[in-house]
Amino acid sequence: MKKSILLLMSLFILALALVGCASGNTSNEQDTNQAPEEKATRVVTDIKGKVEIPVQPERIVDISGASDILSLLGYEVIGTANSDGYDYTKFPSYLENVLGHAKILGYSMLAEMDVEAIIALNPDLIVISTVQEKMYDQLSKVAPVVMVEMKQMDWKEDFMHVAQIFGEEEKATAWINDYLAKAEAVGQTIRTTYGEESSYLSFLASGGSLFIFDGAGLGTILYDDMGLAKPVGMPQQENISLPVVTFEGLAQIDSDYIFAIATEEDLVALTASSIWNGTEAVKNGNVVTLPASPYFNQGYSPIGRLAFVEEVEALLQSMHE
Structure with missing residues (x-):
């Protein structure tokens, strides 16, 4: 009789242990499958109006021609159209060390570029110019899009225009002043x-x-x-x-x-x-x-x-x- 009771108690303890393990596994699976934490965003104003963008974008694709400006403001791009004017497959020599890690997607003065190539880069922010305006709606389905206007006549105006959108006027002003002094x-x-x-x-x-x-x-x-x-x-x-x-x-x-x-x-x-x-x-x-x-x-x-x-x-x- 005592042996039967001991056997029943052992089976009961084993069952509790198995239930505990199963509960622990379920909890771990739930933790693993939880949705990733959403990135902080902010609202900026470009020439199209207000747009919500990541506070700290990590995968910027820029086809506006402003990649060099963005780099001076502290942003890195993974895709760019700041290619050489005579060979769209390479960087001009003065940008090789700055943008050499980024994929070249075309030339910034072109109205259209390969959307599939942009999608493949999985951007969290896309920067275009008014030259590429016809791509706006299509690219807006991929990631938030900021549109800038690069007039190409007054480089300081273009620089500050980009800086104002991203709230980096102080950095831009300091760089411009240092350059002009030199x-x-x-x-x-x-x-x-x-x-x-x-x-x-x-x-x-x-x-x-x-x-x-x-x-x-x-x-x-x-x-x-x-x-x-x-x-x-x-x-x-x-x-x-x-x-x-x-x-x-x-x-x-x-x-x-x-x-x-x-x-x-x-x-x-x-x-x-x-x-x-x-x-x-x-x-x-x-x-x-x-x-x-x-x-x-x-x-x-x-x-x-x-x-x-x-x-x-x-x-x-x-x-x-």
């Missing part, structure tokens, strides 16, 4: 070295045409940021489109020093021109020749502008080496 100092050194009144011209020879940098690109680095003199005879730039001149028109621009940016093919045509070779800057050996890639894009990027300012003295010194 550009002004380099400009003063150049004026001291090459003459206070010496004038400077930059142009792009591409596709058989000559494009003058005045109110955009490298022109604004030379004239606005560095305070160098603009030559007489410059065509005025009224919008994002660079003024186009003929060889005769180029010869009428009376510049002491020239930055000639050109494709290989156009450089051959340029150096074979008697009109070009007859200009005073060429005859005096005061020409710096640079490749179209990356220098065409460079003046439109804050990081590119800084890179040019940091190398321009060496470029000028190389003229007579």
Whole structure:
């Protein structure tokens, strides 16, 4: 009889233990299967209106062309359209170390890009420009979308526009001020070295045409940021489109020093021109020749502008080496 009672008690204890184990397993499974904690969000205002975005986005895809600005504001992108203007499959050299880890999705001035490639990156925030507005609704189904307007005429305005949307005006202002102080100092050194009144011209020879940098690109680095003199005879730039001149028109621009940016093919045509070779800057050996890639894009990027300012003295010194 005692043996029967002991056997029953043992079975009862074993049953309780099994129930306890089963309850523990259920609890663990419930903990494992709990929905992940939702990320904190905030509401920002872009040119479309108010949009709710993550407070700390971790997987930003930017196809607006503002990836360099975002990096300066402390954000990393995993997908970008800040590719080289002459080869959409690579980065311009001045952005390789900044954006080299990101996937290139196209070129920022294109209206449409591969949506499937964007989806594959699993973004938690997408940044587009007004150029890609037709993609807005489709991309809004993938992740929150912020739309910016990159006017490409005043780089500081574009920089601050992006900064204001993300609430990073203080960072942007500090970076711009530091850059302008450096550009002004380099400009003063150049004026001291090459003459206070010496004038400077930059142009792009591409596709058989000559494009003058005045109110955009490298022109604004030379004239606005560095305070160098603009030559007489410059065509005025009224919008994002660079003024186009003929060889005769180029010869009428009376510049002491020239930055000639050109494709290989156009450089051959340029150096074979008697009109070009007859200009005073060429005859005096005061020409710096640079490749179209990356220098065409460079003046439109804050990081590119800084890179040019940091190398321009060496470029000028190389003229007579």
